[in-house]
Amino acid sequence: MAEDIYREVDEELKAERMRAVARRYAGVAVAAVVVIVAGAGLWSWQLARHKAQDQVATGTYLAALRQTDHLPDQVGGATVPLTGKALSGLDSLQALVASGDRGVATLARMQEAAVQAARGDAKAALAAWNAVQDDPAADPALRHIATLLWCQHQLDTGDIPTLRSRLSLLSGQGGAWNGLAQEALAVLDVREGHADEARKKLSALVDSAETPAGVRNRAQGMMQALDPSAG
Numbered sequence: 352m353a354e355d356i357y358r359e360v361d362e363e364l365k366a367e368r369m370r371a372v373a374r375r376y377a378g379v380a381v382a383a384v385v386v387i388v389a390g391a392g393l394w395s396w397q398l399a400r401h402k403a404q405d406q407v408a409t410g411t412y413l414a415a416l417r418q419t420d421h422l423p424d425q426v427g428g429a430t431v432p433l434t435g436k437a438l439s440g441l442d443s444l445q446a447l448v449a450s451g452d453r454g455v456a457t458l459a460r461m462q463e464a465a466v467q468a469a470r471g472d473a474k475a476a477l478a479a480w481n482a483v484q485d486d487p488a489a490d491p492a493l494r495h496i497a498t499l500l501w502c503q504h505q506l507d508t509g510d511i512p513t514l515r516s517r518l519s520l521l522s523g524q525g526g527a528w529n530g531l532a533q534e535a536l537a538v539l540d541v542r543e544g545h546a547d548e549a550r551k552k553l554s555a556l557v558d559s560a561e562t563p564a565g566v567r568n569r570a571q572g573m574m575q576a577l578d579p580s581a582g
Contacts, residue, residue, distance in 0.1 A: 408447060408450055408455045409455060411443050411446075411447060412443075412444075412447055412455050412458060412459055412462075414440070414443065415440040415441075415443040415444045415447070415459070415462065416440075416462060417440070418436040418437060418439055418440025418443070419437055419440040419441060419444070419462065419465075419466045421437075422437055422466065422469045422470055429471060430470055430471040430472045431470040431471055433466075433470060437466075440466075441463065441466055443459075444459045444460075444462055444463040444466070445459075445463060447459035448460045448463065453488055453489075454490075457483060457486065457489045457490060457493055458493070460479050460482055460483050461479070461480075461483060461493055461496070461497065463475075463479050464476045464477075464479035464480045464483070464497070464500065467479060468500075468504065473504060476500075476504065477501060477504060477505070480497040480498075480500050480501040480504075481497075481501055483497035484497040484498045484501060484517075492527075495520075495521055495527070495528055496528075498517050498518075498520060498521060499518075499521055499528050499531060499532065499535075501517070502514050502517050502518050502535055503531075503535060506535055506538050506539065506542070507542070511539055511542065511543060514535070514539060515536065515539060518532045518535050518536050518539075519532075522536065525561070529561070530556060530559075530561070530562045530563050530566040530567075531563075531566060533552050533555070533556055534552075534553075534556065534566055534569065534570060536552055537549040537552040537553050537556075537570070537573065538573075540552065541573075541577065546577050549573070549577060550574060550577060553570040553571075553573055553574045553577075554570075554574065556570040557570050557571055557574070
């Protein structure tokens, strides 16, 4: 009886440690991708420059990027109300989304999602990313980024089969987002209690020459956190 109790306690402690690891690294991965996209205004403009036909819409988009470049910090996880230029910029982005100019509208929706995520409105951010990834006419590169961000923001709470299905579209050697997709899949493995599967994915990331340095460093840290001999 005593041995059974000790075993149950040990298993529960391991399970709780794995849940903590999943929560910790889900947050790190999300932050990493948000920084990439939130700071990608100029990159987005380069992507759309040759497609934008309406110069007025293009100018409005660039102005909105500048207005939403710096947002207030979140406090205690609450949604930050926007005022002044930031609010005006968000209003402009939302107007562009409804404008019908598909090229600029897609970019505006991506920036709107980045703004909503930065201010703590996860529901609005997820809706915007979902709209981009579901738009067959949107640029494939932007659809892939939207898919990744949509998944990243739900690693600790979202429906696991749905997340795995969408992440699988981004995984595969040579893919631009393979490293981050595999990292997210490893977090889901941990969330489900499949530590061995998570270690395999993380080890592959560490060993691959194609893995970005930041992803490799996080994979190494996550492997150490999952080591049964740690702690």
